Amino acid sequence: MTEDRFERGKQALIDLNGEETAQRVLDSLADVSPKLADSLVSWGFGEIYTRPQLVPRDRQLVTLGMLTALGGCEPQLEVHVNASLNAGLTAAEIVEALLQSAAYCGFPKALNATAVAKKVFAERGLLPVSGD
Amino acid sequence: MTEDRFERGKQALIDLNGEETAQRVLDSLADVSPKLADSLVSWGFGEIYTRPQLVPRDRQLVTLGMLTALGGCEPQLEVHVNASLNAGLTAAEIVEALLQSAAYCGFPKALNATAVAKKVFAERGLLPVSGD
Amino acid sequence: MTEDRFERGKQALIDLNGEETAQRVLDSLADVSPKLADSLVSWGFGEIYTRPQLVPRDRQLVTLGMLTALGGCEPQLEVHVNASLNAGLTAAEIVEALLQSAAYCGFPKALNATAVAKKVFAERGLLPVSGD
Amino acid sequence: MTEDRFERGKQALIDLNGEETAQRVLDSLADVSPKLADSLVSWGFGEIYTRPQLVPRDRQLVTLGMLTALGGCEPQLEVHVNASLNAGLTAAEIVEALLQSAAYCGFPKALNATAVAKKVFAERGLLPVSGD
Amino acid sequence: MTEDRFERGKQALIDLNGEETAQRVLDSLADVSPKLADSLVSWGFGEIYTRPQLVPRDRQLVTLGMLTALGGCEPQLEVHVNASLNAGLTAAEIVEALLQSAAYCGFPKALNATAVAKKVFAERGLLPVSGD
Amino acid sequence: MTEDRFERGKQALIDLNGEETAQRVLDSLADVSPKLADSLVSWGFGEIYTRPQLVPRDRQLVTLGMLTALGGCEPQLEVHVNASLNAGLTAAEIVEALLQSAAYCGFPKALNATAVAKKVFAERGLLPVSGD
Numbered sequence: 001m002t003e004d005r006f007e008r009g010k011q012a013l014i015d016l017n018g019e020e021t022a023q024r025v026l027d028s029l030a031d032v033s034p035k036l037a038d039s040l041v042s043w044g045f046g047e048i049y050t051r052p053q054l055v056p057r058d059r060q061l062v063t064l065g066m067l068t069a070l071g072g073c074e075p076q077l078e079v080h081v082n083a084s085l086n087a088g089l090t091a092a093e094i095v096e097a098l099l100q101s102a103a104y105c106g107f108p109k110a111l112n113a114t115a116v117a118k119k120v121f122a123e124r125g126l127l128p129v130s131g132d
Numbered sequence: 133m134t135e136d137r138f139e140r141g142k143q144a145l146i147d148l149n150g151e152e153t154a155q156r157v158l159d160s161l162a163d164v165s166p167k168l169a170d171s172l173v174s175w176g177f178g179e180i181y182t183r184p185q186l187v188p189r190d191r192q193l194v195t196l197g198m199l200t201a202l203g204g205c206e207p208q209l210e211v212h213v214n215a216s217l218n219a220g221l222t223a224a225e226i227v228e229a230l231l232q233s234a235a236y237c238g239f240p241k242a243l244n245a246t247a248v249a250k251k252v253f254a255e256r257g258l259l260p261v262s263g264d
Numbered sequence: 265m266t267e268d269r270f271e272r273g274k275q276a277l278i279d280l281n282g283e284e285t286a287q288r289v290l291d292s293l294a295d296v297s298p299k300l301a302d303s304l305v306s307w308g309f310g311e312i313y314t315r316p317q318l319v320p321r322d323r324q325l326v327t328l329g330m331l332t333a334l335g336g337c338e339p340q341l342e343v344h345v346n347a348s349l350n351a352g353l354t355a356a357e358i359v360e361a362l363l364q365s366a367a368y369c370g371f372p373k374a375l376n377a378t379a380v381a382k383k384v385f386a387e388r389g390l391l392p393v394s395g396d
Numbered sequence: 397m398t399e400d401r402f403e404r405g406k407q408a409l410i411d412l413n414g415e416e417t418a419q420r421v422l423d424s425l426a427d428v429s430p431k432l433a434d435s436l437v438s439w440g441f442g443e444i445y446t447r448p449q450l451v452p453r454d455r456q457l458v459t460l461g462m463l464t465a466l467g468g469c470e471p472q473l474e475v476h477v478n479a480s481l482n483a484g485l486t487a488a489e490i491v492e493a494l495l496q497s498a499a500y501c502g503f504p505k506a507l508n509a510t511a512v513a514k515k516v517f518a519e520r521g522l523l524p525v526s527g528d
Numbered sequence: 529m530t531e532d533r534f535e536r537g538k539q540a541l542i543d544l545n546g547e548e549t550a551q552r553v554l555d556s557l558a559d560v561s562p563k564l565a566d567s568l569v570s571w572g573f574g575e576i577y578t579r580p581q582l583v584p585r586d587r588q589l590v591t592l593g594m595l596t597a598l599g600g601c602e603p604q605l606e607v608h609v610n611a612s613l614n615a616g617l618t619a620a621e622i623v624e625a626l627l628q629s630a631a632y633c634g635f636p637k638a639l640n641a642t643a644v645a646k647k648v649f650a651e652r653g654l655l656p657v658s659g660d
Numbered sequence: 661m662t663e664d665r666f667e668r669g670k671q672a673l674i675d676l677n678g679e680e681t682a683q684r685v686l687d688s689l690a691d692v693s694p695k696l697a698d699s700l701v702s703w704g705f706g707e708i709y710t711r712p713q714l715v716p717r718d719r720q721l722v723t724l725g726m727l728t729a730l731g732g733c734e735p736q737l738e739v740h741v742n743a744s745l746n747a748g749l750t751a752a753e754i755v756e757a758l759l760q761s762a763a764y765c766g767f768p769k770a771l772n773a774t775a776v777a778k779k780v781f782a783e784r785g786l787l788p789v790s791g792d
Binding site: 327 | 713719730
Binding site for chain 3: 203204227230231234238239240241242243244246247249250253259260261
């Protein structure tokens with residue numbers, strides 16, 4: 001049962017972020033906090049993320065909002081901008097979500113998040129973003 | 133032109149929150165910070181919210197995430213849980229977005245936000261939420 | 265197995281907060297987000313809190329620091345000041361932890377947290393606190 | 397020497413907030429965390445606030461910005477809106493500082509802070525604010 | 529009219545930050561989120577910052593407080609320490625504002641902000657700061 | 661008297677962080693904000709940290725919680741993971757405190773803090789951490 005949760009969560013993590021990123025996250029925790037890796041995978045992904053009540057694309061919209069508002073989560077935001085694209089959000093939709101964050105979180109956090117998104121878009125050949 | 137922005141924004145605010153809530157927000161600022169009301173309506177709603185790059189339902193998902201993560205924004209969250217329902221999100225989808233916030237913002241903020249949502253759902257006769 | 269986690273977590277929640285508070289938390293979520301209640305109990309308490317690597321008293325010290333720093337978590341802080349006393353921290357030690365938070369989070373958050381602690385101490389007949 | 401710091405700080409606290417508010421703050425901490433009261437007065441006011449490098453009016457501008465950005469500090473903000481008026485800022489200048497916070501912290505925190513300011517202005521007969 | 533706002537805002541941005549920094553901010557957004565750049569310039573600077581109710585120097589004091597309290601806004605703080613000097617604040621006054629932030633936001637954020645200020649002061653030949 | 665506070669605080673800072681780190685902190689502030697250094701040492705360490713009401717090990721548990729929750733305090737967290745080890749917490753206990761932070765602050769902040777801890781553990785030859 002526990003293993004089921006882990007396997008289901010790991011598959012969801014791979015589906016969303018790709019095998020390489022998923023493995024990198026797990027490997028980085030293996031020698032310091034394996035239970036944190038297990039919690040992220042088994043609970044965060046296996047129990048929560050994979051629930052059918054909200055599709056992955058919609059979950060990423062919520063997550064983009066949360067990570068921008070929290071601040072100081074640039075590494076996680078980079079992973080989730082990639083995940084957002086993988087889940088079917090367009091670059092223009094991601095940019096629009098971060099634009100909206102200027103109204104709710106202020107310009108500094110919106111600018112920080114947009115800089116992270118730009119970096120990801122550049123790596124994936126998605127610049128310029130044609131949102132307007 | 134400026135007036136256009138204001139009128140367009142005010143209509144969007146009414147469409148989303150209803151005439152009464154929209155008017156209450158504007159009235160509460162009229163004698164203290166009319167420019168803040170104008171900025172909220174003309175820029176926040178007239179220029180940003182009404183852009184077609186993201187539909188209202190999707191914008192609410194981002195906003196639920198931001199308000200939960202910011203913390204201390206219970207009054208705004210109450211307005212936006214109502215707005216989320218008005219924009220087409222189901223109570224179960226809202227609950228799911230806040231459940232996901234437990235993984236990104238921790239239980240305390242998720243619990244605070246869920247308590248606000250419960251209050252709104254109770255007022256609108258949407259309890260119990262059948263998400264599972 | 266899942267049930268084991270839940271039962272173990274619920275027992276830990278009761279041991280820490282008393283049956284009444286534990287039940288009140290679960291009841292408040294039952295009709296809106298039962299999965300949030302389950303996650304809090306099964307994962308938060310059943311999987312994390314009950315790990316032997318840190319005793320309950322030490323966990324409360326970490327938690328007092330987190331809730332004070334997050335801000336806007338007064339309801340949770342009230343539960344955890346009670347839990348801290350139940351786990352063996354003295355009122356003077358709790359006060360000292362919150363005093364230290366002035367240096368790391370600033371006076372406003374330290375004052376808010378200390379006001380919550382004072383309310384709990386008053387209810388439990390622990391005033392005045394003789395820390396000095 | 398320590399007593400000097402305390403006396404100097406207490407006088408500054410009284411000059412800024414009035415005798416009643418100053419005494420209320422100290423009294424509320426007397427039976428729970430007298431060292432927090434002493435730190436606030438002796439260090440916060442006696443050592444920092446009374447330095448001549450920044451005049452009280454300017455210090456309040458910084459503080460209005462900090463309390464708005466932190467969020468969840470409405471009780472402290474209420475004290476400091478009063479203190480800001482006592483230090484020579486006009487209601488229109490305070491409103492303008494909070495308007496600017498919309499651009500840096502987002503509308504929710506700006507609205508929360510403006511609501512606190514409005515409450516104080518109402519108590520002191522300063523409504524409507526004629527800022528425009 | 530809209531163009532007026534943009535031109536007025538751009539001129540304010542240049543007056544405050546210099547042509548090079550202003551252009552760098554706009555260029556960095558051009559291919560990813562031109563509307564965010566437009567909002568920052570037209571609304572943030574053209575509509576809010578240029579209001580006469582608060583002089584630029586006073587606005588910088590509020591902003592230094594907000595950016596320090598938000599945390600994780602070191603890039604924006606660097607721009608605004610420069611802007612603060614350009615708006616007439618002395619290095620000693622900036623240092624004093626950040627010293628005060630220790631009392632309201634805690635030492636970690638005050639230390640982070642002071643490190644940013646030191647970097648800017650070094651670049652502009654303003655070290656040592658003679659505040660005492 | 662003031663000097664006593666400073667000397668006592670400096671000794672505590674050295675005892676906790678080692679002479680080199682303590683001197684580096686003081687030196688970095690000497691030419692920009694000597695009063696911030698003095699406040700950190702004389703008040704933060706000399707007056708607060710050295711109080712006997714809570715032992716150093718317990719204070720570090722509170723501090724690990726606060727720094728993780730605040731976010732954006734990676735430099736301070738690095739100093740305090742070292743300090744935590746120096747104060748008698750084991751690597752496994754530190755990891756456990758940060759694991760618990762996932763439940764209260766969310767995964768992103770827990771992951772950021774754990775990455776800092778891993779860096780310190782690597783420097784001190786404490787990997788792998790055998791917590792389970």
